[in-house]
Structures are given as C-alpha cells and as structure tokens.
Amino acid sequence: MTSETTSAALRRRAQLRDFLRACRARLTPADVGVVAVGRRRTPATPRTIRRSAGWSTS
Numbered sequence: 895m896t897s898e899t900t901s902a903a904l905r906r907r908a909q910l911r912d913f914l915r916a917c918r919a920r921l922t923p924a925d926v927g928v929v930a931v932g933r934r935r936t937p938a939t940p941r942t943i944r945r946s947a948g949w950s951t952s
Contacts, residue, residue, distance in 0.1 A: 923930040944950070
C-alpha cells in the first residue's frame with residue numbers, strides 16, 4: 895500500500911467519522927423510541943472501581 899493510498903484511506907475514514915458523528919448528534923432518544931430520562935451520559939467511573947482496576951484516583 896502506497897502512502898497516497900494510505901492518505902486517501904485516512905481521509906475517507908475521517909469523512910465517514912465526521913458524517914456519523916453529525917448524524918448521531920441530530921438524533922434524540924425519542925427519535926429511536928427511547929424514553930428520555932435525565933442525563934444521556936453515564937456518570938464518571940466510581941473511585942472504588944478505578945482503584946481496583948489500577949487507575950489513578952486523583
């Protein structure tokens with residue numbers, strides 16, 4: 895695979911990524927039949943789980 899081919903593949907991948915992100919950003923839970931309740935993101939990983947996984951707790 896040449897660098898030109900690799901470069902083109904990376905460009906296409908970035909374009910697809912941007913397209914999918916834009917499509918997801920326009921959707922709401924109601925659009926796909928999910929009841930919207932509060933926050934859409936999950937809360938941060940609890941300190942005890944981070945500690946047991948060896949992650950920083952600071």
